[in-house]
Amino acid sequence: MSPTQKALYLNKKFGDFVFEDAPIYKPGPGEILIKIKATSLNPVDWKIQKYGVFVEEYPAILGTDVAGDVEELGEGVKEFKKGDRVFVHGQFVNDKASFQQYTLAVASATARIPPSVSYEEASTLPVVLTVSYVGFYNKNPHGFGLTAPASEETQGIYGGTPIVILGGASSVGQIVIQLARLSGFSPIITTASLKHTDNLKSLGATAVFDRDLSASHLKNEIKKLTNEPIKFVYDSISSKTTQETGVELLAPGGQLAVVVPVSAKAGEDKSVLGILGLPRAPHNVELLETLYHDKIAGFLEKGIIKPNKVEVLPNGLAGIPDGLARMEANQISGLKLVARPQETP
Numbered sequence: 001m002s003p004t005q006k007a008l009y010l011n012k013k014f015g016d017f018v019f020e021d022a023p024i025y026k027p028g029p030g031e032i033l034i035k036i037k038a039t040s041l042n043p044v045d046w047k048i049q050k051y052g053v054f055v056e057e058y059p060a061i062l063g064t065d066v067a068g069d070v071e072e073l074g075e076g077v078k079e080f081k082k083g084d085r086v087f088v089h090g091q092f093v094n095d096k097a098s099f100q101q102y103t104l105a106v107a108s109a110t111a112r113i114p115p116s117v118s119y120e121e122a123s124t125l126p127v128v129l130t131v132s133y134v135g136f137y138n139k140n141p142h143g144f145g146l147t148a149p150a151s152e153e154t155q156g157i158y159g160g161t162p163i164v165i166l167g168g169a170s171s172v173g174q175i176v177i178q179l180a181r182l183s184g185f186s187p188i189i190t191t192a193s194l195k196h197t198d199n200l201k202s203l204g205a206t207a208v209f210d211r212d213l214s215a216s217h218l219k220n221e222i223k224k225l226t227n228e229p230i231k232f233v234y235d236s237i238s239s240k241t242t243q244e245t246g247v248e249l250l251a252p253g254g255q256l257a258v259v260v261p262v263s264a265k266a267g268e269d270k271s272v273l274g275i276l277g278l279p280r281a282p283h284n285v286e287l288l289e290t291l292y293h294d295k296i297a298g299f300l301e302k303g304i305i306k307p308n309k310v311e312v313l314p315n316g317l318a319g320i321p322d323g324l325a326r327m328e329a330n331q332i333s334g335l336k337l338v339a340r341p342q343e344t345p
């Protein structure tokens, strides 16, 4: 009999989460099999259940934040060995998703976890790192078209250019703030509940304003900080209200990045970019392989990128449905929920 593993399936479109055994997959050429030690939860996981988006085939295994150990190498994989600690952005196909105990990954898109970073911390990164990085560094209209900080020469090059990051305390926002710091933006202006101020300043924010300030009030506060035009706004929340605020803050010629479908109307002199952090979309592959395979371990080791805080859910994969319900109810503030699939009863 082929070996099996525990997996959490969404049984049908708009359906329920159920446990079923899944096969332990065989890595193909250029792939690795990962024994998943930690996976984090994302809003998209409850949105798929509620709205039926992104997933084509059911029953479906969800989850795309993978951290664990290399278990087996596919043909031609030379850069990893069994037991290496790695993390990767999974996909919404069953053999590459993360709400299970083993998954496959493309080796050239996989990152090492440095010794100073735990599996749980690493698992908080992929989904939010991808959408942040693509939003900044991919070409228009997939991103702002900025120069990626992949070498020391291209880091810090946007000095004197202001950026506004709406929702800095969200998991996306925390990474966006750190990328803005790495690229040299100044000032870095963000909105959040003010209890997050110290943390967000430690990540690179220059100024933190209350998340409930009106757009006009925020505009006045920003004028006190910089005379430069606001050409970049990254909306890490992208509610109707925050998208409208983003458009209002922009100077002519400016760009607003949003992370859910675009609802704001911008005039002809401003653009609104809908950012999709799909790891294997052809226009994202080269940018992301360089980031994951070659760069991110160094950024983590040097503390240039710090993972979000973690709350570990009880009972491995069985804790995930409750965690997703808490996310949907807006009960998660300034941290990431993480499950350890190997602890599933």
Ligand SMILES: NC(=O)c1ccc[n+]([C@@H]2O[C@H](COP(=O)([O-])OP(=O)(O)OC[C@H]3O[C@@H](n4cnc5c(N)ncnc54)[C@H](OP(=O)(O)O)[C@@H]3O)[C@@H](O)[C@H]2O)c1
Pocket: 042, 043, 044, 127, 128, 131, 166, 167, 168, 169, 170, 171, 172, 173, 191, 192, 193, 211, 236, 237, 238, 239, 242, 258, 259, 260, 275, 276, 277, 278, 327, 332, 333, 334, 335
């Ligand atoms: N397009 C993509 O590829 C992609 C990828 C990842 C995420 N997303 C989307 O990005 C959004 C954020 O995801 P996430 O994982 O970062 O969520 P998250 O961390 O779970 O979001 C919760 C945080 O957002 C803050 N927040 C909520 N509404 C806010 C507002 N109006 N202003 C300022 N802060 C606000 C909350 O603040 P308090 O602490 O004050 O409660 C809380 O800290 C979601 O809609 C998600 O689906 C899209």
